Amino acid sequence: MTQEKLLGWKELPLGGAILEPGNSETRYTGDWRTFKPVIEQDKCTRCLRCWIVCPEPAIYIIDQPYTTKSGRQFKFSVEVNYNYCKGCGMCVEECEPKAIDWVEEEK
Amino acid sequence: MMAKPFFRTVYDVPREEYLAPGHGLCAGCTAGTIVKLLLKVAGPNTIVVNATGCVEVSTTPFPYTSWKVPWIHVAFENAAAVASGIESALKALKAKGVIDPSKRINIIALAGDGGTYDIGFQALSGMLERGHKVMYVLYDNEAYMNTGIQRSGGTPVYAWTTTTPVGKILKGKIQQKKPIAEIVAAHKIPYVATANPGYFTDMMNKFKKGLEVNGPSFIHVIQPCTTGWKFDPRYGIVLARLATETALWINWEEEEGQFRVTVSVPRRKHVRHYFELQGRFSHLTEEEIEAIQKEVDLEVDKINKLVGRTVIGPLVE
Numbered sequence: 229m230t231q232e233k234l235l236g237w238k239e240l241p242l243g244g245a246i247l248e249p250g251n252s253e254t255r256y257t258g259d260w261r262t263f264k265p266v267i268e269q270d271k272c273t274r275c276l277r278c279w280i281v282c283p284e285p286a287i288y289i290i291d292q293p294y295t296t297k298s299g300r301q302f303k304f305s306v307e308v309n310y311n312y313c314k315g316c317g318m319c320v321e322e323c324e325p326k327a328i329d330w331v332e333e334e335k
Numbered sequence: 336m337m338a339k340p341f342f343r344t345v346y347d348v349p350r351e352e353y354l355a356p357g358h359g360l361c362a363g364c365t366a367g368t369i370v371k372l373l374l375k376v377a378g379p380n381t382i383v384v385n386a387t388g389c390v391e392v393s394t395t396p397f398p399y400t401s402w403k404v405p406w407i408h409v410a411f412e413n414a415a416a417v418a419s420g421i422e423s424a425l426k427a428l429k430a431k432g433v434i435d436p437s438k439r440i441n442i443i444a445l446a447g448d449g450g451t452y453d454i455g456f457q458a459l460s461g462m463l464e465r466g467h468k469v470m471y472v473l474y475d476n477e478a479y480m481n482t483g484i485q486r487s488g489g490t491p492v493y494a495w496t497t498t499t500p501v502g503k504i505l506k507g508k509i510q511q512k513k514p515i516a517e518i519v520a521a522h523k524i525p526y527v528a529t530a531n532p533g534y535f536t537d538m539m540n541k542f543k544k545g546l547e548v549n550g551p552s553f554i555h556v557i558q559p560c561t562t563g564w565k566f567d568p569r570y571g572i573v574l575a576r577l578a579t580e581t582a583l584w585i586n587w588e589e590e591e592g593q594f595r596v597t598v599s600v601p602r603r604k605h606v607r608h609y610f611e612l613q614g615r616f617s618h619l620t621e622e623e624i625e626a627i628q629k630e631v632d633l634e635v636d637k638i639n640k641l642v643g644r645t646v647i648g649p650l651v652e
Binding site: 234235244246248249250251252253254255256257260261275276277279280281282283284285286289309311312314315316317318320321322 | 357365397
């Protein structure tokens with residue numbers, strides 16, 4: 229919730245307009261999932277297919293250089309934002325090098 | 336000759352996101368993928384007119400919105416009419432000098448299959464005839480998924496829905512799917528295309544072209560629905576791709592009367608592969624599947640004849 233109490237009809241903007249673009253970011257949907265995807269940065273080839281298919285979007289490109297154990301260098305990494313990931317598994321299915329693990333969520 | 340495609344690889348796709356996370360679409364809903372990529376192509380100078388449907392209901396639970404671009408919700412029937420009005424209003428404001436006349440503002444009408452095939456059809460037809468510069472995007476999940484999986488004009492034959500149940504007498508929907516893209520193409524508008532989120536570069540290039548043409552454009556996108564089609568959420572994109580691989584869904588475009596198949600399928604799969612992943616088709620018998628396969632074969636022959644060469648190959652598996 230962005231505000232403590234819901235606004236009354238006199239305080240609401242005209243037409244019920246929402247004046248904050250993209251404020252659903254404050255609504256976390258991460259607790260929907262039972263399994264979570266975990267990207268293995270060493271296996272990942274940065275093909276970005278998971279980033280394309282993620283319907284949330286909960287997979288982001290971050291500007292963090294990464295060097296794999298075999299010495300391959302990448303200028304960026306791909307990471308899952310678990311606050312929003314609903315655990316659909318589309319990224320796991322699409323991942324060509326099978327670099328995304330499907331891990332059961334533990335409470 | 337075909338112009339060079341704008342999006343060739345995944346690295347051509349802009350990083351900015353205009354659809355915020357935290358929306359209420361089902362886990363594994365491919366509508367999220369489609370809308371996300373659509374907004375990446377359109378950019379911030381965009382007005383989205385959204386008819387009632389899954390995307391509208393789940394992205395804007397008051398007082399939240401997932402849209403980072405101006406967005407208006409309209410009823411089922413008038414998405415195209417409101418989009419026409421906005422386009423005319425912008426034209427008037429530009430003529431009066433209120434808005435910079437050189438400013439490019441994209442107007443996108445976004446509606447589901449219920450709001451396009453059935454309820455919003457007359458408004459859509461009117462918009463196309465008047466020639467407003469609006470891109471109409473139809474995300475087709477082949478039933479009224481938002482209200483609880485009722486049949487629509489877009490539901491394919493034999494598909495189970497709550498209003499076409501499977502029992503002793505009725506075996507899913509009796510009627511055929513309405514060929515909406517062909518009907519729209521018959522309006523002789525500058526750009527009509529069918530797209531598939533499984534082939535995302537192709538889909539994004541079509542969105543780009545649709546926004547650039549001078550006049551109305553229509554993009555028909557297939558959207559696998561995990562709830563209504565009854566499949567595991569993780570197979571959304573796999574199913575979308577299978578629809579094209581089995582030639583049940585052909586990705587084509589018609590630009591100024593030039594028909595082109597944009598995704599050719601050299602080796603076609605049997606429709607069985609598409610049906611067996613979905614619970615809504617689980618009652619199909621072997622004969623019914625073969626009957627559908629025969630129809631698909633005829634359709635493929637027709638398309639190949641129209642294009643003049645073999646774009647959709649023979650059945651192999």
